[in-house]
Amino acid sequence: MKHNQKVTCEISGTKITDARISIDKDGIPFICQNEQLGASAKNKLGYKYSWMLKKDFTNINVKNLRPLEKDWDTLQVGDEIGHLYEKRTVLGVCGRVIFISWPCNKDRYFGGNTKKELIECGYTIVQDTPPIIELTIQDIADLKGVDVKSIKII
Numbered sequence: 001m002k003h004n005q006k007v008t009c010e011i012s013g014t015k016i017t018d019a020r021i022s023i024d025k026d027g028i029p030f031i032c033q034n035e036q037l038g039a040s041a042k043n044k045l046g047y048k049y050s051w052m053l054k055k056d057f058t059n060i061n062v063k064n065l066r067p068l069e070k071d072w073d074t075l076q077v078g079d080e081i082g083h084l085y086e087k088r089t090v091l092g093v094c095g096r097v098i099f100i101s102w103p104c105n106k107d108r109y110f111g112g113n114t115k116k117e118l119i120e121c122g123y124t125i126v127q128d129t130p131p132i133i134e135l136t137i138q139d140i141a142d143l144k145g146v147d148v149k150s151i152k153i154i
Helices: 115-120 137-144
Strands: 006-011 014-023 029-033 049-052 062-067 080-083 086-094 097-101 109-114
Touching: 006 029, 086 109, 097 115, 109 115
Parallel strands: none
Antiparallel strands: 006 014, 006 062, 014 029, 029 049, 080 086, 086 097, 097 109
């Protein structure tokens, strides 16, 4: 992970969906967010609170720390990359080599390439699509604590 990278995680049972990584000059990483008070980072990146991690980005109270958007430097097993109309699954990452599957069999090894080779061949990272939330006018009124007649859609 890198400084100022958007992440999601769970801190002490609280789901954190708006957070960024801050790495102090001494190399100590923090999760900056507005939900859980923890050890204070020198640069909270505009958030109210920060939560200290070990240099390997772990903490006993932090679960499922993941980048919000995937990039070539944060690919993990199970991520997908795409080229034209096909998708391949990342089977492993070792050093600079990314091991990928066949498009038709997500568990079958196809080959290993560097990030540079994959980019030059036209591969891109398949981003997770956020779920669509459907709301009625009544749902919005309930969320805002107002009468449905006082809502104007513009």
